[in-house]
Amino acid sequence: MRLHSILRTMTKLLMPPIMLFGLYVQFHGDYGPGGGFQAGVIFAVAFILFTLIFGPTRARQVAPEWVTTPMCAIGVLLYAGVGVATMLLGGEYLNYNVLAHDPHHGQHMGILLVELGVGLTVWAVMVTIFLNFVERHDHAALDPGDGAEDGHV
Amino acid sequence: MEQVIDIVLLAFMVVTALAMIALRNLFAVVMLSGIFSLLSASMFVLMDAVDVAFTEAAVGAGISTVLMLGTLALTARAERTPRRNSLLPLAVVVVTGAALIYGTLDMPHFGDPQAPIHQHVAPRYIEDSPREVGPPNMVTSVLASYRGYDTLGETTVIFTAGIGVLVLLGARVDRRRCNAQAARKDAGEGRS
Incomplete structure (x- = not known):
């Protein structure tokens, strides 16, 4: 990929707007279309584009495994944790009314937090799946015996 | 148009x-x-x-x-070009497709306000969600608040998919060692 200067420059130019749009979709889901699922995917697309152009080794420097793998679980735990928090505050599981003094504020905060949990998990899972596919491919290329064995079932 | x-x-x-x-x-x-x-x-x-x-x-x-x-x-x-002829799969697909099209004949028209789906919980969401939940986008209210359990389940499904891929394709695992272990295990099972 060293020679594709147009692709490399365009990727560098496109990554910030894609990530900004992902954040917009994440935190603006209450007002317009979108939410955690779409935002997570869009945010992951920025990393996938980066991997396609610069390769998995450099992608792992910006999204290392010790970040993406735990993040898969942290999102779900954040979502489930909001439910536990509402129970501790005296409401039903995932009843956001009790999160703040005003039920509307509580609902708003609860939705923001669970959507953030969804977004984190979706982003981490998408990046994990894609990078594992790519790294597996590199691994198979280095070790043809293994790749031939698994690749043509 | x-x-x-x-x-x-x-x-x-x-x-x-x-x-x-x-x-x-x-x-x-x-x-x-x-x-x-x-x-x-x-x-x-x-x-x-x-x-x-x-x-x-x-x-x-x-x-x-x-x-x-x-x-x-x-x-x-x-x-690969399939060697067997595909008449039986074609028949299965045609019959299933015909059954699905037959099923749509009974369905209410698109946007029909009398359709059951618009008579069940939808009026409640439309009337009460601005007061009860707040966000102007009702889809978010339904997904994250009224149907919070479902969305938690969906997130868990995504998480499970990620873990599944990690287990199957995990790049960090030393594959050669794994293969050697599997081979040893197979040999052990063969003997017993």
Whole structure:
């Protein structure tokens, strides 16, 4: 990929707007279309584009495994944790009314937090799946015996 | 006018689907499936379901295409021509398709306010969600608040998918050592 200067420059130019749009979709889901699922995917697309152009080794420097793998679980735990928090505050599981003094504020905060949990998990899972596919491919290329064995079932 | 767009989009979808069946080059099939997703996303926009269209465009046309290309890089590029004749599968598909079309005859028309789905919980969401939950986008209220359990379940499904891929393709695991262990285990089972 060293020679594709147009692709490399365009990727560098496109990554910030894609990530900004992902954040917009994440935190603006209450007002317009979108939410955690779409935002997570869009945010992951920025990393996938980066991997396609610069390769998995450099992608792992910006999204290392010790970040993406735990993040898969942290999102779900954040979502489930909001439910536990509402129970501790005296409401039903995932009843956001009790999160703040005003039920509307509580609902708003609860939705923001669970959507953030969804977004984190979706982003981490998408990046994990894609990078594992790519790294597996590199691994198979280095070790043809293994790749031939698994690749043509 | 909208009907014309509907018909054109549906015709494009049919042509794309037929081309996907006919082609043996899997790279082209993956690209066509991305186009198919984009066309269905446009259909959802026409039906005023922008949230669904957004998801379809991002997940169906975007991520799925990339992931399938990643899979193609690991496997073969072309589909083998099937040796058996495909009359029985064709019959199964035709019968299933006919049954599904027969099923749609009883369904209420698109946008019919008397349809059961608009009479069940939807009026409550439309009337009470601005007061009870707040966000102007009712889809978010329903997904994150009224149907919070379902969305938690969906997030868990995504998490499980990620863990599944990690277990199957985990790059960090020393594959050679794993293979050696598996071989030893197989040998051990063979003896017992």
